[in-house]
Amino acid sequence: MTVSNLRLPMVEILGNGVGLASVPVIRASVALPANQRGIHASRTYEAISSVINSMHGSFNGVNPASQMARNLLILHSYGTASRVVIRGQAFFLEKTPVSNADSYQLSDIILRSDASRVGGEIRVRDFIGVRVAGLTACPCAKEVIREVYGDGDRSSGLPLGTHMQRAHALVVVEGFDYAKISALVRLVRDCFSNGTVEYLKRLDEAKLVVDAIGNPRFVEDVAREIVYKIVAHFSDIPDQNILTVNVKALESIHDHDLEARIRTRFGEVRRRLDWS
Helix, strand or coil: EHHHHHHHCCCCEEEECCEEECCCCCEEEEECCCCCCCCCHHHHHHHHHHHHHHCCCCCCCCCCCHHHHHHHHHHCCCCCCEEEEEEEEEEEEECCCCCCEEEEEEEEEEEEEEEEEEEEEEEEEEEEEEEEEEEEECHHHHHHHHHCCCCCCCHHCCCCCCCCEEEEEEEEEECCCCCHHHHHHHHHHCCCCEECCCCCCCCHHHHHHHHHCCCCCCHHHHHHHHHHHHHHHCCCCCCCCCEEEEEEECCCCCCCCEEEEEEEEHHHHHHCCCCC
């Protein structure tokens, strides 16, 4: 049984370069036994609002979904499992590539916690997700253009053109430290052909396009690069923890989109790469 689209104020949540939008959307679920007809909906609200009240409107580097999921099973004593998902938005300050001006970049932040009763204990698994935008430049079209039309004017030093598209990467990591979420967003952003930028002067725009064309990647390349960099950069995450990456490109020369998805465990990636 789920209570969805619940909005509660979190006022101003700032820290480590992250500012989360003031009204995240919360979804809370409780698994019912066969002999239970429904939940006590007011208890779900209590389980969530009590955490918000105790935090005084600020996360302070803590994942609140974890305590909310635990509270759900404490207040719903008949519940066998619970899940809380908090979706919000965060702004990150970036510099434009040439003019070095400030540009505010928006990313979606997802906090998820799954709780279950194991014997007489409540165990919680925490996940943190980010949804980040970027650009992909097509390697295939670039090679075909080279074969058909040659390398063009090499004296200009410009890379051969190709088609580009805006893409999004949704990354969910089990057991991730919320305080490092800005580092996760920037790491994912760097895995595209280039990042998108809200504010661009003309020279910034030219630099962004040229750099993207010079770093062509398929959605599959982006997904693999994200997995590799997360596992390499966050070496403290245990082998059994799950990592899910989904990259979607909004194709510019097709009516369809392209997606690549990887779901794995940190240990599996380390073994494949033969990391000790």
